Amino acid sequence: xxxxxxxxxxxxxxxxxxxxxxxxxxxxxxxxxxxxxxxxxxxxxxxxxxxxxxxxxxxxxxxxxxxxxxxxxxxxxxxxxxxxxxxxxxxxxxxxxxxxxxxxxxxxxxxxxxxxxxxxxxxxxxxxxxxxxxxxxxxxxxxxxxxxxxxxxxxxxxxxxxxxxxxxxxxxxxxxxxxxxxxxxxxxxxxxxxxxxxxxxxxxxxxxxxxxxxxxxxxxxxxxxxxxxxxxxxxxxxxxxxxxxxxxxxxxxxxxxxxxxxxxxxxxxxxxxxxxxxxxxxxxxxxxxxxxxxxxxxxxxxxxxxxxxxxxxxxxxxxxxxxxxxxxxxxxxxxxxxxxxxxxxxxxxxxxxxxxxxxxxxxxxxxxxxxxxxxxxxxxxxxxxxxxxxxxxxxxxxxxxxxxxxxxxxxxxxxxxxxxxxxxxxxxxxxxxxxxxxxxxxxxxxxxxxxxxxxxxxxxxxxxxxxxxxxxxxxxxxxxxxx
Numbered sequence: 005x006x007x008x009x010x011x012x013x014x015x016x017x018x019x020x021x022x023x024x025x026x027x028x029x030x031x032x033x034x035x036x037x038x039x040x041x042x043x044x045x046x047x048x049x050x051x052x053x054x055x056x057x058x059x060x061x062x063x064x065x066x067x068x069x070x071x072x073x074x075x076x077x078x079x080x081x082x083x084x085x086x087x088x089x090x091x092x093x094x095x096x097x098x099x100x101x102x103x104x105x106x107x108x109x110x111x112x113x114x115x116x117x118x119x120x121x122x123x124x125x126x127x128x129x130x131x132x133x134x135x136x137x138x139x140x141x142x143x144x145x146x147x148x149x150x151x152x153x154x155x156x157x158x159x160x161x162x163x164x165x166x167x168x169x170x171x172x173x174x175x176x177x178x179x180x181x182x183x184x185x186x187x188x189x190x191x192x193x194x195x196x197x198x199x200x201x202x203x204x205x206x207x208x209x210x211x212x213x214x215x216x217x218x219x220x221x222x223x224x225x226x227x228x229x230x231x232x233x234x235x236x237x238x239x240x241x242x243x244x245x246x247x248x249x250x251x252x253x254x255x256x257x258x259x260x261x262x263x264x265x266x267x268x269x270x271x272x273x274x275x276x277x278x279x280x281x282x283x284x285x286x287x288x289x290x291x292x293x294x295x296x297x298x299x300x301x302x303x304x305x306x307x308x309x310x311x312x313x314x315x316x317x318x319x320x321x322x323x324x325x326x327x328x329x330x331x332x333x334x335x336x337x338x339x340x341x342x343x344x345x346x347x348x349x350x351x352x353x354x355x356x357x358x359x360x361x362x363x364x365x366x367x368x369x370x371x372x373x374x375x376x377x378x379x380x381x382x383x384x385x386x387x388x389x390x391x392x393x394x395x396x397x398x399x400x401x402x403x404x405x406x407x408x409x410x411x412x413x414x415x416x417x418x419x420x421x422x423x424x425x426x427x428x429x430x431x432x433x434x435x436x437x438x439x440x441x442x443x444x445x446x447x448x449x450x451x452x453x454x455x456x457x458x459x460x461x462x463x464x465x466x467x468x469x470x471x472x473x474x475x476x477x478x479x480x481x482x483x484x485x486x487x
Contacts, residue, residue: 040216044159047212048152049174051115054205055145056178057185058122058198059087062138063317064186064335065195067324072195075131077455078251081446082135084317085244088435090142093237095431096287099150100228107154108217110147112210118144119206126199159218176349179342183320187335229287235276236432240439242269247443251450288429292419297481301415302433304480307473308369308411309434311466312404314441315376316341318459319397322379326456327389337397344401345408353409361414365477368407373467375400380463414480441466 062069062083070080102110121141128134189197246265249255255262281290292298316338323334352364375396383392416426445462452458 041159043216044218045156047209047216048111048148048155050205050209051111051148052152052174053178053181054202054209055118055148056175057182058141058145058202060179060182060316060338061186061198062087063338064183064320064331065190065198066321068190068195068331069131069134073129073131073134076251076450078248078443078446078450079131079135081442082131082244082248083138085439085442086135086139087142087145088439089237089240089244090139091146092240092432092435092439093233094143094146095150097228097233098147101147102151102154106219107151107158108213108219111151111155111217112213114144114147114151115206115209115213116144117141118148119203119210122199122202122206126196126203155217176342176346179345180339183335183338184332187330187332190331229283229285232276232279232283232287235272235279239269239272239276240436242266242272244439244443247440247447251447255447288432292426292429295418297418298415300476300479301411301418302429304411304473304476305415305430305433306437307469308407309437310441311376311437311469311473312372312400313434313438314445315379315400315463315466317438317442318445318462319379319393322456322459322463323389323393326382326460327393329390329393333390337393340394340397341401341404344398344403345405346401348402348405349409352406356410356413359410360482361410361480362477362482364406364410365414365480366474368403368405368410369470369473369477371403371406372400373403373470375403376463376467376470380460380467382460418481 066080066084069075069083070077073080098110098114118141121137121144125134125137125141128137185201186195186198189195189201242265244265246262246269249259249261249265250257252261257263277290277293280286280288280293293302319337319341320331320334323329323337324331352368356364375398378396378399379393383389412430415430419426445459448462449455449458
């Protein structure tokens with residue numbers, strides 16, 4: 005018998021075209037009036053915007069959460085990292101569930117879970133409960149994108165590519181609004197407002213979804229690689245627990261609280277790699293982990309996630325602790341970075357066919373290094389700290405806007421027939437890098453007496469990580485033209 009080839013939960017959807025569903029009847033979604041399709045897009049865009057805001061809004065409120073709940077900084081940082089971890093694990097599952105049970109049903113379930121978890125987060129009175137609730141919230145937030153993508157693809161017919169392309173503009177906007185919104189709530193009310201504001205929005209979203217979202221069709225599902233996802237979760241969670249323990253005053257690398265979680269993480273890593281190489285249907289096949297070009301791009305994505313995403317999550321805390329910049333102003337530093345990204349990302353994308361991937365990645369990551377170092381060394385005489393940090397954040401944003409389109413396409417062109425799977429894996433490595441960076445950084449801060457200066461030294465370390473990325477860029481397979 006021929007050997008069965010590994011398949012991936014993250015692989016491109018096997019849905020039939022909306023115009024020719026399994027029952028042979030003509031699809032109605034693609035033929036519906038434009039206002040109806042716009043309404044569907046508006047509903048799913050609202051959900052994606054709400055989830056994207058929650059990725060950045062907590063960074064602004066981190067210091068306030070720590071003070072109000074009497075928590076240590078390393079455990080407060082878990083409110084950021086656990087949300088990223090939950091999304092890494094739920095994305096492949098949500099995609100399969102959306103195929104198996106229907107996009108509308110999964111979308112509404114995600115909206116309900118996200119809304120209820122947000123309400124509970126806003127009412128939490130200790131850090132442990134808040135971390136658990138943030139994990140639950142991440143399940144809802146991470147389920148939005150696969151379900152929303154399926155709904156739009158089913159409903160827009162031939163125009164699905166344009167509609168899905170518009171999703172990419174939602175997340176940078178969330179990156180702009182999130183920090184400002186967090187600063188406003190913390191300044192004029194409470195950090196609890198960053199969660200409670202989701203409740204009325206989520207309620208409206210559910211009502212609109214029940215009324216206007218199409219039911220669509222289901223696709224018989226293949227097996228879900230739950231074993232692989234559990235191993236990945238144990239790997240990341242074990243590493244986080246061990247690193248967090250080092251932030252305690254009595255923590256050490258020889259203590260049980262460090263050695264046991266790290267041993268679990270190491271064992272999970274070995275089993276995960278073995279499963280990827282030999283499993284019947286791993287959600288990430290081994291050829292996507294270390295095949296031609298994939299190994300170096302996965303390493304670049306991990307280091308970029310650790311340095312750039314981890315750096316962004318800690319900038320507001322740095323501004324508050326080192327320069328006593330008010331929370332609202334500290335949050336706008338992330339807005340400056342998002343604006344810098346938006347200003348150049350579109351132009352960089354259109355220029356890729358002429359420039360190739362390596363030059364924009366080299367220039368972009370170099371600018372990111374400059375911005376990180378400038379943030380860490382402090383403002384020169386004659387310039388206010390807020391203005392200097394705003395300029396540095398803007399430089400970081402421009403660097404990311406240049407580098408990310410090239411990095412995204414550099415890995416996608418390695419296997420154009422597996423775009424969905426590669427996109428999910430790319431996000432997994434970037435989020436995994438940010439989780440590790442924030443966990444390690446907050447553990448180091450917890451052991452220091454001057455959080456601001458310590459964060460400055462950590463940002464220098466992030467810059468050094470990006471220096472390591474520069475020579476790796478020239479191992480990336482170059483390509484010009486479309487793929």
